[in-house]
Each structure stands twice: as structure tokens, then as C-alpha cells.
Amino acid sequence: MATVDDPEGLAESRSQGPRFQTLRRDAWWRPMLVTIAVLLGFIVYGTWVAFTNENYFVDPYVSPFYSPCLASNCEHATLPVIGDWWTLSPALLILPFPLGFRLTCYYYRKAYYRSFWLSPPACSVVEPHRSYTGETRFPLILQNVHRYFFYLALPFPIILFIDGIRAFFFPDGFGMGLGTLILLTNAVLLGAYTISCHSCRHLCGGHVDVFSRSPLRYRFWQFVSRLNIRHGEIAWVSLFGVALTDVYVRLVATGVISDPRLF
Numbered sequence: 001m002a003t004v005d006d007p008e009g010l011a012e013s014r015s016q017g018p019r020f021q022t023l024r025r026d027a028w029w030r031p032m033l034v035t036i037a038v039l040l041g042f043i044v045y046g047t048w049v050a051f052t053n054e055n056y057f058v059d060p061y062v063s064p065f066y067s068p069c070l071a072s073n074c075e076h077a078t079l080p081v082i083g084d085w086w087t088l089s090p091a092l093l094i095l096p097f098p099l100g101f102r103l104t105c106y107y108y109r110k111a112y113y114r115s116f117w118l119s120p121p122a123c124s125v126v127e128p129h130r131s132y133t134g135e136t137r138f139p140l141i142l143q144n145v146h147r148y149f150f151y152l153a154l155p156f157p158i159i160l161f162i163d164g165i166r167a168f169f170f171p172d173g174f175g176m177g178l179g180t181l182i183l184l185t186n187a188v189l190l191g192a193y194t195i196s197c198h199s200c201r202h203l204c205g206g207h208v209d210v211f212s213r214s215p216l217r218y219r220f221w222q223f224v225s226r227l228n229i230r231h232g233e234i235a236w237v238s239l240f241g242v243a244l245t246d247v248y249v250r251l252v253a254t255g256v257i258s259d260p261r262l263f
């Protein structure tokens with residue numbers, strides 16, 4: 001409470017304990033808790049999906065967790081470059097790449113550094129750690145591999161878009177189902193997430209000192225920069241998009257719901 005001696009209420013806010021010293025009166029902890037709940041929920045769901053190895057394909061829909069299918073034990077073998085010796089879930093062959101891309105994403109770093117490591121928990125909230133080494137030492141220095149994960153993750157939205165096109169071709173002929181729209185939307189969202197990446201922006205406009213001499217790169221850079229402003233929001237929406245697309249394919253594959261055909 002503010003008093004004559006302490007007009008900003010500093011003494012009271014510090015009395016909350018040494019861990020969260022702050023003058024903030026708003027619910028600064030709410031985004032932190034939401035981030036923890038959503039990311040943990042996605043990790044638990046994604047792990048279950050990756051290992052379950054069933055109900056990820058119902059012709060012509062394939063879950064984004066299992067595309068591209070690289071092993072011959074896939075229900076839907078897109079590129080069966082891995083032989084019979086692979087007996088585990090085929091999702092385990094591909095998920096390290098989009099997972100590494102998300103884990104090292106500059107936006108997600110901010111989200112999980114704040115929420116899980118409280119470093120700091122929020123703006124104007126004192127962090128509990130005594131020292132700060134940032135990403136200059138192991139293991140956080142490994143975050144610098146993000147630019148390489150960008151190149152590894154780049155084919156995924158293209159492959160998922162091809163899956164969306166394939167989703168027009170049903171066993172009984174050409175058509176469009178709700179699942180077709182869901183797969184295409186998911187591919188577009190993932191494409192937006194990938195293109196709005198800071199590494200992509202650097203790829204387009206980095207090291208260009210005079211934009212007038214590189215008009216094409218300037219145009220790409222402008223386009224990516226516009227998306228990049230919204231990268232955080234796109235990151236969340238595309239994360240939900242991947243999970244919901246898998247849920248939809250799974251529900252159709254198990255017969256819990258039927259896929260409405262639009263034509």
C-alpha cells in the first residue's frame with residue numbers, strides 16, 4: 001500500500017518475497033502461467049502422438065506429425081527411404097527438425113525463458129537468478145543453431161501443402177472435405193510461421209548495405225518484415241493449427257466423427 005513515506009508501495013511489493021520483487025500491480029504472472037499450460041499441454045500431446053504410431057492416416061488425410069512419411073512402415077509412405085529395419089513410430093524420424101526449429105525460435109525463447117526459467121518472469125519483475133550469462137555458454141549457446149534449423153524446417157510447409165492438395169483426391173474421386181480445408185490452412189499457417197522467422201528476414205535482407213542495388217531482396221525483406229512483426233502471434237496460432245489438424249485426422253481415422261464433404 002502506498003504511504004507518505006513509501007508513495008509507490010515499494011516496501012509492500014518487496015514483502016511478497018525475494019523471488020518476485022516488482023512494483024507492478026497488474027496480473028503480470030498470467031501470461032507466464034498460460035504459456036506454461038499451453039507449452040506443457042503441447043509437449044505432452046505431441047509426445048503421445050509421436051509414439052502412438054496409429055490413426056494418423058485416413059485416405060486422403062495425413063496428420064502433420066507424420067508427414068513426410070520416410071519409413072516403409074508408414075501407413076502413408078510419401079518417401080519410403082528408410083527400410084524395414086525401422087520399427088519405431090515414423091514420426092520420430094521427422095519431428096526433431098520442426099521441434100528443433102520451434103525450440104530455438106527467438107520468440108519461443110522469450111516465452112519459455114520467462115515462464116519456465118523466470119529469467120525474468122515479466123517486464124519490471126526482478127528475476128530470482130543472481131547472475132546472467134545469457135546464451136554465451138553451454139547449453140544455451142546451442143540456441144544459435146536456429147538459423148540452420150530454419151533451412152531444415154523450410155521443406156515442411158511445402159510438403160504439408162502438397163498433403164493439402166492430395167487431400168482433394170479421395171478414394172472415390174476428386175472432392176473437398178472439411179479435412180482438405182484444415183490441412184491446407186495448417187500448411188499456410190506453418191508457411192507463415194516459417195517465412196516470418198527472424199532468420200528468414202536476415203536471409204532476405206541481411207548484409208545488404210544498399211537496398212536500391214538489390215531491389216528483389218528488398219521486396220522480399222519488406223514482405224517478410226511485415227509478417228515478422230506478427231511472428232509471436234503466428235507462432236501460437238500455427239502451434240494450435242498443428243495440434244488441431246492432428247486431432248481432426250485422428251477423430252476421422254478412429255470413426256469418432258465423419259468428415260463432411262463439401263463437394
Ligand code: FES
Binds near residue numbers: 108
Ligand atoms: S522461427 Fe521464430 S525466430 Fe525463427
